[in-house]
Amino acid sequence: MRLQNIRFPEADICREEELYFHRNGEWVDFNGYFNLFYIEKRKKYTNQESLTLHLELNGCQAIRLMLDENIIQEKMLTGGKETLDLEFPYPETEKGVFWFSVKKIGAGKETESENVKNAETESAENAAAKTIKDTKKNIGFDISNHIKGWYEGTCRNEKQVRIAAVVCTFKREPYVLRNLKSILQFLERPENASLKLCYWLVDNGRTLSEHEEISRLAARYPETVRIIPNRNVGGAGGFTRGMIEAIEEKERLGLTHVQLMDDDAVMDPELFVRAYGFLGMRKDEWEDIRLGGTLLREDYPYICQAMGEWFEGFNVTNRLVMTDMRSFRNCRKPLIETPQDEYRMYSGWWCCCYSLNTVRKDNLPLPLFIHRDDIEYEIRNRETGIVFLNGFNVWHKGFEVNFLGTNAYYDVRNNLIFAALHEPDMSRIQMWKWISKFIITAVLKMRYEEAYFSWRGMIDFMKGPEWLMGTDAERLNNQLRKHLPDTEPMELEEQPTLKELQRCYNPDRNKKQFWKKITFNGWFLPADKEVGILRPYDAPFSIFRKKRIELRDTGAKKKRVAVREERQLFKAAMYCINTWRILMVQYGKTQKEYKTKYEILKNGKLWIEKILTNRG
Structure with a gap:
C-alpha cells in the first residue's frame, strides 16, 4: 500500500x-x-x-x-x-x-x-530573499x-477505506474552483484511481451551481463531485449537512470516513494518499481514530499555526504555534515525532477526518453556527484518539489578521455552552473574569461593537437550549452584522512581520504594563492627539493615551477611524456588572437545561428540521 x-x-x-x-x-x-x-x-x-x-x-x-x-x-x-x-x-x-x-x-x-x-531571528524580507535564491538554484x-x-x-489485514471529503463554502467560488481543479488533476493520475474519493461541496450560499466552470466540472465527474445546496446555517450547519449526506450514502457508496475541510485553505491533494495509507493499516483498537490536520500559515508557509491543541477554561493551549517547520530539529520535536496526548488534543475543521462509526445521526455537531463547534465535537469524541501526520495539512491565513467583529458574540455564547456541557467545575467567577476581560479589551481597542457582542453572547446563552434550537441562525447573524460600523478599503495591503507575529503569540507580551493597566490604557490621562494605528495583531497598549486611531483590518483589507469615547467605558462597566448579576443568578439553571437537552441538541432529527427541509 x-x-x-x-x-x-x-x-x-x-x-x-x-x-x-x-x-x-x-x-x-x-x-x-x-x-x-x-x-x-x-x-x-x-x-x-x-x-x-x-x-x-x-x-x-x-x-x-x-x-x-x-x-x-x-x-x-x-x-x-x-x-x-x-x-x-x-x-x-x-x-x-x-x-x-x-x-x-x-x-x-x-x-x-x-x-x-x-525562525525567531529571520525577517519577512530575508525569507522572501531566501525564496528567490532557492528558486534560482532550482534552475541549475x-x-x-x-x-x-x-x-x-505492507500489512496482512488491510482495511477498506473510502473517504467523503466535505467542503463547506459560502460564496467563495475562486477558492473552491482552485481546490476542485487540484483534486481532479490528482485523481486523474492512474496511481490515485483506486482511492475512489468523494469530494462534496456544501453550498451555504447557493451560488456554486451558477458558476459555469464549477458546475461543468461537477457534471463531468458525477461520481466524485457533488454540489449540495444548503441553507446558510454557518460552518456548523454546512459540515453537519455533509455528515448527514455521508451517513445516508454510507452503505450505497461503501463510505468509511468523512473528512471536513475549509473552503479557503490551500491544500496538497497528497494528504489523501497519506490518509488512505494510514487508515488502511490502523489497528483494531484504533478503529475510529481521528486524523487531525496540521495548520500552516499561508503568508509564511513554513510556519506552523496549529498542530494538536487542547481547550480548557476558555483557553486554547498550542505548544507548536510559530514553529518553523523547515528545520529538521524542529520536525523532531516530541509532540510532532512521538504519539502522545491522543485523548486530550483536538483538531480544527480546517482539515479533520472522522470514522463514520463516530459520525452518526445521534452524534452530530451542535447548532452553534460558527466558532467552537469543532472544539465541542472533538472534545465530545476524544475517546477515539487523534493522530497528526506529516503531510495531512492545509495552509490558511492566520487567525490574528482579522478583528473579531461578530465572532466576539459566538466566542462568548459558545464558550459558555461548552462550559455548561463539558466543564461543570468551572466557577462563575472565572467565567465573569474572562467575559469582563473580553469586554474591557474591546473598549480599550475602541471596538465598542465587540464589547456589545460579548455581552449579547452571554445574554443569549442564558436564553437556554430551547431558544438555540428555535432561532433562525442566519437571521440572527444578519442582525448582529447591522451593529458593525462602516469601513472603507485599505489603499495598501499589509501583512504582519514574523517579529510582530511572535510578539502577538508571546504569552508575556502584556506583562510589565502596570501603569497602562491602572490608567485603562491612558483613558484616565490627558489624550495624545496624534492618530494611532491598531491592527488585529497589535496589543491594545500600543495605542496608549490615543484619542483617535485608525483600525486596520489587514485580513479583510478594510479600515476605519475610531475615537475614544469615555461613555463607552461606563457602558462597559455596566456590561460587566450586568454579567456578574446574571451569571450568579441564572447560570446554574441554564447549565442544567443544556445538560438535559444535550442528546436532543446533537441529534439528527433537530438538524434535519433545520437543514434538510429545504433541499436546494
Missing part, C-alpha cells in the same frame, strides 16, 4: 524548498517535514509490517538510507535512469525518522544550504525532474 509520495515544492501549493528537502553540498537530503517517515506513530496505531522506498532516478551518483542522522545503507548508482526498491529496517526499528539522501551529478560546486535553526538542477518515488508498506 502506498503510504506517502516523495513531495516537491509546487508553485500553486507551496514553494518552500526546505519543507521538502535540504541541499547539503553535493547531496540532497530528503529530510524536510513532508518527506520524513515517522516511525513511532506507525508502530503504535497501525499494523504496518514493512517499509519500502520506490525510486525512479536520473542523474544521481549515490543514495543513502537514513535513520535519524545515521546512515543505514549507501549505494553507488550509474548516473543514468534507474529504478530502485530499497528496504528500510522497519520491523526492528521502534522510533525515530526514516529518510534518504541522493548525490547529484556535477553538483560539487554548489554551496551548502544551511538548515533553518531559529531541477530535482523533481531527476527523482520520483514513494514509500510503500
Whole structure:
C-alpha cells in the first residue's frame, strides 16, 4: 500500500524548498517535514509490517538510507535512469525518522544550504530573499525532474477505506474552483484511481451551481463531485449537512470516513494518499481514530499555526504555534515525532477526518453556527484518539489578521455552552473574569461593537437550549452584522512581520504594563492627539493615551477611524456588572437545561428540521 509520495515544492501549493528537502553540498537530503517517515506513530496505531522506498532516478551518483542522522545503507548508482526498491529496517526499528539522501551529478560546486535553526531571528524580507535564491538554484538542477518515488508498506489485514471529503463554502467560488481543479488533476493520475474519493461541496450560499466552470466540472465527474445546496446555517450547519449526506450514502457508496475541510485553505491533494495509507493499516483498537490536520500559515508557509491543541477554561493551549517547520530539529520535536496526548488534543475543521462509526445521526455537531463547534465535537469524541501526520495539512491565513467583529458574540455564547456541557467545575467567577476581560479589551481597542457582542453572547446563552434550537441562525447573524460600523478599503495591503507575529503569540507580551493597566490604557490621562494605528495583531497598549486611531483590518483589507469615547467605558462597566448579576443568578439553571437537552441538541432529527427541509 502506498503510504506517502516523495513531495516537491509546487508553485500553486507551496514553494518552500526546505519543507521538502535540504541541499547539503553535493547531496540532497530528503529530510524536510513532508518527506520524513515517522516511525513511532506507525508502530503504535497501525499494523504496518514493512517499509519500502520506490525510486525512479536520473542523474544521481549515490543514495543513502537514513535513520535519524545515521546512515543505514549507501549505494553507488550509474548516473543514468534507474529504478530502485530499497528496504528500510522497519520491523526492528521502534522510533525515530526514516529518510534518504541522493548525490547529484556535477553538483560539487554548489554551496551548502544551511538548515533553518531559529525562525525567531529571520525577517519577512530575508525569507522572501531566501525564496528567490532557492528558486534560482532550482534552475541549475531541477530535482523533481531527476527523482520520483514513494514509500510503500505492507500489512496482512488491510482495511477498506473510502473517504467523503466535505467542503463547506459560502460564496467563495475562486477558492473552491482552485481546490476542485487540484483534486481532479490528482485523481486523474492512474496511481490515485483506486482511492475512489468523494469530494462534496456544501453550498451555504447557493451560488456554486451558477458558476459555469464549477458546475461543468461537477457534471463531468458525477461520481466524485457533488454540489449540495444548503441553507446558510454557518460552518456548523454546512459540515453537519455533509455528515448527514455521508451517513445516508454510507452503505450505497461503501463510505468509511468523512473528512471536513475549509473552503479557503490551500491544500496538497497528497494528504489523501497519506490518509488512505494510514487508515488502511490502523489497528483494531484504533478503529475510529481521528486524523487531525496540521495548520500552516499561508503568508509564511513554513510556519506552523496549529498542530494538536487542547481547550480548557476558555483557553486554547498550542505548544507548536510559530514553529518553523523547515528545520529538521524542529520536525523532531516530541509532540510532532512521538504519539502522545491522543485523548486530550483536538483538531480544527480546517482539515479533520472522522470514522463514520463516530459520525452518526445521534452524534452530530451542535447548532452553534460558527466558532467552537469543532472544539465541542472533538472534545465530545476524544475517546477515539487523534493522530497528526506529516503531510495531512492545509495552509490558511492566520487567525490574528482579522478583528473579531461578530465572532466576539459566538466566542462568548459558545464558550459558555461548552462550559455548561463539558466543564461543570468551572466557577462563575472565572467565567465573569474572562467575559469582563473580553469586554474591557474591546473598549480599550475602541471596538465598542465587540464589547456589545460579548455581552449579547452571554445574554443569549442564558436564553437556554430551547431558544438555540428555535432561532433562525442566519437571521440572527444578519442582525448582529447591522451593529458593525462602516469601513472603507485599505489603499495598501499589509501583512504582519514574523517579529510582530511572535510578539502577538508571546504569552508575556502584556506583562510589565502596570501603569497602562491602572490608567485603562491612558483613558484616565490627558489624550495624545496624534492618530494611532491598531491592527488585529497589535496589543491594545500600543495605542496608549490615543484619542483617535485608525483600525486596520489587514485580513479583510478594510479600515476605519475610531475615537475614544469615555461613555463607552461606563457602558462597559455596566456590561460587566450586568454579567456578574446574571451569571450568579441564572447560570446554574441554564447549565442544567443544556445538560438535559444535550442528546436532543446533537441529534439528527433537530438538524434535519433545520437543514434538510429545504433541499436546494
